[in-house]
Amino acid sequence: MSAFVAIDIGNTHTTIGWWDEDRWKHEWRLTTKAVRTRDEWTVILDGILRRGGFPDSRIQMIAISSVVPAMTGHLSFASEQLGLPTRVIGIDDVKSLNIAYEPASAVGPDRLCGVAAAIHDYGVPVIVVDLGTATVIDVVNESRTYLGGIIAPGVATAAESLHQSTALLPKAELAFPPQVVGRNTIEAIQSGILNGAIAMIDGLVLRIHQEYGPATVVATGGFAKLLEGQSATINHVNSRLVLDGIRVLATGVWS
Structure with a gap:
């Protein structure tokens, strides 16, 4: 059996997944750096794939989802x-x-992959909440129509912006404080960023439900695991949703 390799190029991180024997056997997470030359990326990719078993393990295909055009070429x-x-x-x-969505070409491939995997795994209607550099919410109704979405600052982006834009507020570790009301500056920042993110997600999902009816809610992205169990509206967490979407779209599993 040949392996399948999915590459998810995001604004902050690039994730490479090795699918074999009906599961993701290996996963590597790199910093996205378009300043590296394409020759450097060739050496990096070769080294990573050799750790998965290449060239002894045959690779069926490499499929790429990218929101960074320069990296797509590399x-x-x-x-x-x-x-x-x-x-x-x-x-x-x-x-x-x-x-x-207008224009349809403006929908990022990562969003398309997340939606495709969510439909494949959970059916429709479905809402995908991707917690990455930006927090992106995508909505598909029962007729398999992609209605559009919501884009807001991501958890780390909001935290970094708060730190950079204020003279006295320190940079805080992204972890939930013991209680919602912070008892010191670090706890207050942590609560504002993380509990604020949960309140925003739950509030927006509830408004989507009011406008379009109930739907299954799936969370993914780098901060999905951190927020797991804290939301009142998220039904499933799949941190590999985009990788799954790349696989089902590239191999014809999804239709």
């Missing part, structure tokens, strides 16, 4: 230099999904 080049079939996920891969 990783595509690296994959092709290693002699591997390469596919870049885009709007044409979700033709069976009605897209009400």
